[in-house]
Amino acid sequence: MAHEEKHKVRDTTVRLLRDGQGSPLIYLHGPAGRPAWSPFFARLAERHEVVVPEHPGFGLSDNPAWMRNIGDAAMYYLDFLDGLRAQRVHLVGHSLGGWIAAELAVRNAARLASLTLIAPAGIRVKGVPSGDNFIWSPEEATRNLFHDQSFADEMLAHTPSEEEADQILTNRYMATKLGWEPRWFNPSLERWLHRIAVPTLVIWGAEDKFLPSRYAELWRERVPGATVSIIDACGHLPQIEKADATAATILRFLEGRRS
Amino acid sequence: MKFTFFHLMPYRPLDLAERHRHRAGWVVLPNTLYDPRKGADEYQSYIDQLVYAEELGFDIVAVNEHHQTAYGMMPAPNLIASALIQRTKHAKIAILGRALPLVNNPINIAEEFAMLDNLSKGRIITGFVRGIGNEYHATGINPYFSHERFQEAHDLIVAAWTKPGPFPFEGEHYNLRYVNLWPRPYQTPHPPIWIPSMGSSETIRWAAAPERKYTFLVTFSGRDLVARYLNLYREQAKEYGYEATGDQLGWASPVYVADTDERAREEARAGIETLFNDFLAVPWEMLMPPGYTSLPSMKNTMRMRKALGARKRHSLEELMDSGTVVVGSPRTVRDQLASLRDATGANNLVTMLQFGVLDNELTRRNMELFAAEVMPHFKN
Numbered sequence: 001m002a003h004e005e006k007h008k009v010r011d012t013t014v015r016l017l018r019d020g021q022g023s024p025l026i027y028l029h030g031p032a033g034r035p036a037w038s039p040f041f042a043r044l045a046e047r048h049e050v051v052v053p054e055h056p057g058f059g060l061s062d063n064p065a066w067m068r069n070i071g072d073a074a075m076y077y078l079d080f081l082d083g084l085r086a087q088r089v090h091l092v093g094h095s096l097g098g099w100i101a102a103e104l105a106v107r108n109a110a111r112l113a114s115l116t117l118i119a120p121a122g123i124r125v126k127g128v129p130s131g132d133n134f135i136w137s138p139e140e141a142t143r144n145l146f147h148d149q150s151f152a153d154e155m156l157a158h159t160p161s162e163e164e165a166d167q168i169l170t171n172r173y174m175a176t177k178l179g180w181e182p183r184w185f186n187p188s189l190e191r192w193l194h195r196i197a198v199p200t201l202v203i204w205g206a207e208d209k210f211l212p213s214r215y216a217e218l219w220r221e222r223v224p225g226a227t228v229s230i231i232d233a234c235g236h237l238p239q240i241e242k243a244d245a246t247a248a249t250i251l252r253f254l255e256g257r258r259s
Numbered sequence: 260m261k262f263t264f265f266h267l268m269p270y271r272p273l274d275l276a277e278r279h280r281h282r283a284g285w286v287v288l289p290n291t292l293y294d295p296r297k298g299a300d301e302y303q304s305y306i307d308q309l310v311y312a313e314e315l316g317f318d319i320v321a322v323n324e325h326h327q328t329a330y331g332m333m334p335a336p337n338l339i340a341s342a343l344i345q346r347t348k349h350a351k352i353a354i355l356g357r358a359l360p361l362v363n364n365p366i367n368i369a370e371e372f373a374m375l376d377n378l379s380k381g382r383i384i385t386g387f388v389r390g391i392g393n394e395y396h397a398t399g400i401n402p403y404f405s406h407e408r409f410q411e412a413h414d415l416i417v418a419a420w421t422k423p424g425p426f427p428f429e430g431e432h433y434n435l436r437y438v439n440l441w442p443r444p445y446q447t448p449h450p451p452i453w454i455p456s457m458g459s460s461e462t463i464r465w466a467a468a469p470e471r472k473y474t475f476l477v478t479f480s481g482r483d484l485v486a487r488y489l490n491l492y493r494e495q496a497k498e499y500g501y502e503a504t505g506d507q508l509g510w511a512s513p514v515y516v517a518d519t520d521e522r523a524r525e526e527a528r529a530g531i532e533t534l535f536n537d538f539l540a541v542p543w544e545m546l547m548p549p550g551y552t553s554l555p556s557m558k559n560t561m562r563m564r565k566a567l568g569a570r571k572r573h574s575l576e577e578l579m580d581s582g583t584v585v586v587g588s589p590r591t592v593r594d595q596l597a598s599l600r601d602a603t604g605a606n607n608l609v610t611m612l613q614f615g616v617l618d619n620e621l622t623r624r625n626m627e628l629f630a631a632e633v634m635p636h637f638k639n
Contacts, residue, residue: 134396134544134548134549135282135286135287135396135545136544137542137543137544165561166558169549169554169561173403173550173557176402176403176548176549177401177404177550180395180399180401180402180548181399181400181401183399
């Protein structure tokens, strides 16, 4: 089981979960906030030292006033990587976290051994709009995350405690700050994706209702040598809905790549 | 007291059954439900009502801004204000208000208000608002920065009105090399600024500050909230070391007057109930986008909302009981308005005498009866 730590970079302290041994793998979470430790992370931790930070502004991490946009988040994580012992890391990002990871990689990929993007935000395909998660009711938003609705049923059966509800709201505020306008993308990111000169894997659930899997094509075109893996019968959270397959795909990709 | 005749300009021919097949009467309501021929007639009726209000003795006629909705057909309220300048002589014209954070260059708002002030030779009252949460879905502006943008746009507009130009403006959201307003406003130092609000202590503290002393209007709230917020303004002013005048305080309310209480209820019911349940009602996610209010106040609101339970339709009686609407005989209406005035010392009442589907004939009778039987009792 992972243990929780505080991690300070310059003026900002965040929470992070850490477990496993091996070459380090940093996981950047999506707009819903830092996920609980799950079978997906446990699988990755069999081969890697897995570190899951909670982004500044989310949950109980500090919310520095200077973090105003996705570029600030990317620069923060460059500082964060500099503060680690490891020379190079495998960077994995989901959704919003995938967007931050890509923004980081176009700026400076020197500390990256590889990049894995799971249903990343950050670019858009004209004529293929993202789902409007900000207009969805909580139930719609939960249902639209999954292809297999039994996952949604399970999630909806849980009534959040007051503390959890507060954190959900905090996360929603920060996700809004970073992702509302333009909605979940940065118009200039696509122009610079050719700078990602590390092995890159893009994973997408075929039935993603939030960020359509057709976006994967554009990532493949723009990121040199990127591998795309589409997971059938899966929504926006492959790491939950198809945890084994997703972890196995990532581990296969990372095998033999030295950090 | 000063009386304002305020109009939302709802699109009354809306197919209400069809409207409820959609998430809201805002933003996602297909505009194929708008018939321009019927809409054009609506504009004509409503402008006639605003002009008639001056004739009936209202001190101020007022319009406001909403986007992508059947709730109000004035995405550009200054266009209506401009028409009213040409058709009225003495009444003040209030734009309550423009939603500052929604524009990318607030100078446009400063310029338009300055033009209206010149065109009317100083009859303009401006209102500064942030817009309902829905507007952030309609315009795409990030609600997280709503408060920041409001403050900054306000500072820019007031500076543009009062400081000799050209000068640069250096902000976080707005950066302009040349601020140099032509024309300058007609009124000195600038047109009055009113702050219509559902109420928040932060807004009250800001509006009441000695360098501003803006008129604070509590809009569409129950009588307890109106009294609480207006008295909060008074207390805040005292803390700043001055006594707030009645002119700095006001509230806005739908009002309907008929010969008897019973008749008033009967005639107002459809208008009031459609206003709150069909035109105004929107899902929480649309009304309260993240960041629109501060995180602590949103947390409180969420808890209160959870305690209140599921949303249902509001009945006329509930809205009357809470004092959100004032409906009754001239005597009933006089008594209720007087009691709230006495409890707050407010000198401004913003009346909405057309609401929801209320037709032209009933609107006219309501206006005439209000002007004849209610207003004279409050004239200083």
